[in-house]
Amino acid sequence: MYVNTLQAASPAQPPKPQPNAAKAPAQQPTAKPQQNAAEAKPLQKPQLNPQPPLSKPQPPLPKPQPPQPKPQPAAEVKNAAEAVGDDEIDAESLDRVVSNDVLEWEQDRVTRQLAAAKVAGKALSEDMVVRKQDIEVKMQLLVIQVQTGKITPEGYIKMLEAAVKAEHEVARRLVGLGRKEQAVVPLQRVKIMQKEIASASEEDGEE
Numbered sequence: 001m002y003v004n005t006l007q008a009a010s011p012a013q014p015p016k017p018q019p020n021a022a023k024a025p026a027q028q029p030t031a032k033p034q035q036n037a038a039e040a041k042p043l044q045k046p047q048l049n050p051q052p053p054l055s056k057p058q059p060p061l062p063k064p065q066p067p068q069p070k071p072q073p074a075a076e077v078k079n080a081a082e083a084v085g086d087d088e089i090d091a092e093s094l095d096r097v098v099s100n101d102v103l104e105w106e107q108d109r110v111t112r113q114l115a116a117a118k119v120a121g122k123a124l125s126e127d128m129v130v131r132k133q134d135i136e137v138k139m140q141l142l143v144i145q146v147q148t149g150k151i152t153p154e155g156y157i158k159m160l161e162a163a164v165k166a167e168h169e170v171a172r173r174l175v176g177l178g179r180k181e182q183a184v185v186p187l188q189r190v191k192i193m194q195k196e197i198a199s200a201s202e203e204d205g206e207e
Contacts, residue, residue, distance in 0.1 A: 033118050091182040098159045101196045107135045
């Protein structure tokens with residue numbers, strides 16, 4: 001009973017407050033990572049530079065052909081002799097020669113001169129050697145032009161007639177300049193061509 005009295009007399013003990021559980025921080029909605037504008041766009045395939053179509057192999061260019069000398073018209077042969085000044089006249093120039101017989105005569109003449117120099121033990125003149133080669137080339141070209149029809153028989157006769165007049169003019173001018181010895185060569189050419197013209201005329205008459 002004493003115990004009950006004490007229990008009734010002692011003030012009632014308030015219940016101990018229980019520690020509140022720490023409130024969990026409110027969950028914030030996670031923000032989605034922002035994408036860069038460049039990343040947001042879909043990736044584009046790299047553009048390849050279009051390659052030009054392969055060109056077809058070109059056939060090899062033809063080799064340039066050496067220019068063929070044109071036959072000299074009769075007027076050009078005559079004018080070539082008249083256009084040369086007195087100091088430039090060359091009695092033995094091959095530029096005026098269009099006759100096959102004259103070329104053969106010139107070839108024989110230079111061959112004999114080279115042979116004489118060789119027998120005498122002298123050095124061969126380079127000018128004479130070159131002259132011999134030039135004569136041979138002119139002879140070959142003349143034959144080709146006749147064979148290919150670039151020079152007709154009638155055209156050849158006209159060329160000879162014009163060359164006769166040109167050589168006559170050269171001889172006349174040389175004599176007037178006191179160079180009679182040099183005039184022998186063009187006059188000899190005239191005789192050869194006149195004989196060649198006469199021979200061609202006889203052949204035409206027989207036909």
